[in-house]
Amino acid sequence: MERDPELSSQSLVCTGCGCLCDDIEAEFEGSCVVSIGNACAKGATYLRSAYDPGRRARSLVRGREVPIDEAVEEATRLLSKASRPVVFGLDDSTIEAQVAGIELARKLGAVIDDASSFSFGSLIEGIVGGELPTCPLAEVRDNADLLVYWGSDPPHTHPRHISKFTYYAYTDWDPAGWYPRVTLSCVDVRETELCSMARKNFKVRPGSDRDFIRAVIGEAQDETGQAAAFLETVKQSKFCALFPGAGLVCSLGDDLACFKQMVHVLGQSTRVTVVPMIAESNMLGFNRSLHEQCGHVNQVSFASGVSRSTEYSFLAQVRNRTSDCVLVVGADPFSALPQSLLKNLQGTAVICLDPFVTATTMVAEVVIPTAVPGLEQGGSVMRVDGERLALANPAEGRYPTDVTILERITKRIA
Numbered sequence: 001m002e003r004d005p006e007l008s009s010q011s012l013v014c015t016g017c018g019c020l021c022d023d024i025e026a027e028f029e030g031s032c033v034v035s036i037g038n039a040c041a042k043g044a045t046y047l048r049s050a051y052d053p054g055r056r057a058r059s060l061v062r063g064r065e066v067p068i069d070e071a072v073e074e075a076t077r078l079l080s081k082a083s084r085p086v087v088f089g090l091d092d093s094t095i096e097a098q099v100a101g102i103e104l105a106r107k108l109g110a111v112i113d114d115a116s117s118f119s120f121g122s123l124i125e126g127i128v129g130g131e132l133p134t135c136p137l138a139e140v141r142d143n144a145d146l147l148v149y150w151g152s153d154p155p156h157t158h159p160r161h162i163s164k165f166t167y168y169a170y171t172d173w174d175p176a177g178w179y180p181r182v183t184l185s186c187v188d189v190r191e192t193e194l195c196s197m198a199r200k201n202f203k204v205r206p207g208s209d210r211d212f213i214r215a216v217i218g219e220a221q222d223e224t225g226q227a228a229a230f231l232e233t234v235k236q237s238k239f240c241a242l243f244p245g246a247g248l249v250c251s252l253g254d255d256l257a258c259f260k261q262m263v264h265v266l267g268q269s270t271r272v273t274v275v276p277m278i279a280e281s282n283m284l285g286f287n288r289s290l291h292e293q294c295g296h297v298n299q300v301s302f303a304s305g306v307s308r309s310t311e312y313s314f315l316a317q318v319r320n321r322t323s324d325c326v327l328v329v330g331a332d333p334f335s336a337l338p339q340s341l342l343k344n345l346q347g348t349a350v351i352c353l354d355p356f357v358t359a360t361t362m363v364a365e366v367v368i369p370t371a372v373p374g375l376e377q378g379g380s381v382m383r384v385d386g387e388r389l390a391l392a393n394p395a396e397g398r399y400p401t402d403v404t405i406l407e408r409i410t411k412r413i414a
């Protein structure tokens with residue numbers, strides 16, 4: 001069949017989740033996507049929604065549509081007069097935008113924090129600080145003989161994780177061709193889609209991951225025998241890849257000492273690596289960028305030099321009604337956090353930069369629409385295993401990038 005000369009092909013990195021699949025094949029007519037190959041339904045919907053005008057954020061000041069320059073001007077004015085500004089988000093932005101956001105927070109003397117503060121922050125801190133071992137997913141594939149998904153269900157959260165990076169990506173299968181030569185396993189509080197595929201399932205009661213871990217390392221009683229069975233499974237492996245998900249980190253909270261100890265104990269019998277199942281496309285990039293600049297992964301205040309404290313977490317700032325102006329970049333706290341908490345933001349100026357309409361853009365005083373990373377803006381991002389990837393920008397120019405907006409605001413702040 002003859003190829004339409006008006007069409008052009010482009011390889012993309014999908015920024016729809018933490019997998020950052022780098023094998024997306026898209027066809028464009030001008031800057032408009034006409035077909036998307038290799039993406040999962042979630043990723044394809046995300047990329048297509050960039051062309052749905054109803055889904056895209058519009059430039060607004062207190063609900064009135066305005067030119068983008070006017071929205072930037074108003075955002076600058078609100079941030080300039082704020083005495084306790086907060087910058088929050090950036091987990092779905094490029095590393096370049098994250099660096100620009102940190103620079104703006106520094107110039108404002110603001111608090112800066114991201115969603116890792118109430119999810120993967122402590123785990124990422126352990127990885128960045130070298131307390132927890134990690135490695136590229138390419139090293140896991142074909143080499144790890146035990147995959148343990150803990151409190152995560154990738155078919156729902158990271159649809160291509162097991163097909164592109166782990167279980168189904170193995171080239172070494174049993175002689176009948178039925179199963180990859182690797183043991184798929186999960187630790188969870190409920191029956192998930194992954195549990196139905198896994199060869200070994202370990203059940204924990206909701207909220208009792210810590211008790212399970214303590215039983216694995218011999219610090220608590222193993223009432224069900226599950227912890228002993230888990231320990232034996234890991235001991236029999238040569239290379240165990242642990243994939244901790246939101247279920248585990250929410251169950252453990254900020255105190256990951258027992259998890260770190262368990263990884264250390266298991267590491268004495270076999271090789272263990274930890275790759276977090278982060279949903280946001282570039283949370284690791286933000287945490288590493290902030291760590292490089294300040295030595296901390298989140299909850300930083302630039303009000304007087306650099307300081308870090310739980311009182312600078314976004315949750316504490318909202319709970320204590322500390323801030324008088326919040327700049328949200330590529331995040332949606334108004335859908336992620338309880339309304340009982342968010343009502344504390346009444347009277348606080350909220351500015352939101354986002355490519356899409358969200359619960360936060362619907363209440364923000366100022367909304368500035370931005371380009372979709374990997375489609376309308378290039379730059380770089382960091383996958384959950386620490387691999388840095390470059391983004392293409394075949395539809396560049398449709399919207400301003402968040403880097404440009406953040407740099408413009410920074411230049412105008414006196």
Ligand code: SF4
Pocket residue numbers: 014015016017018019020021038039040041042043044158159160161
């Ligand atoms: S798994 Fe994630 S990154 Fe990969 S195509 Fe789906 S949404 Fe995009």
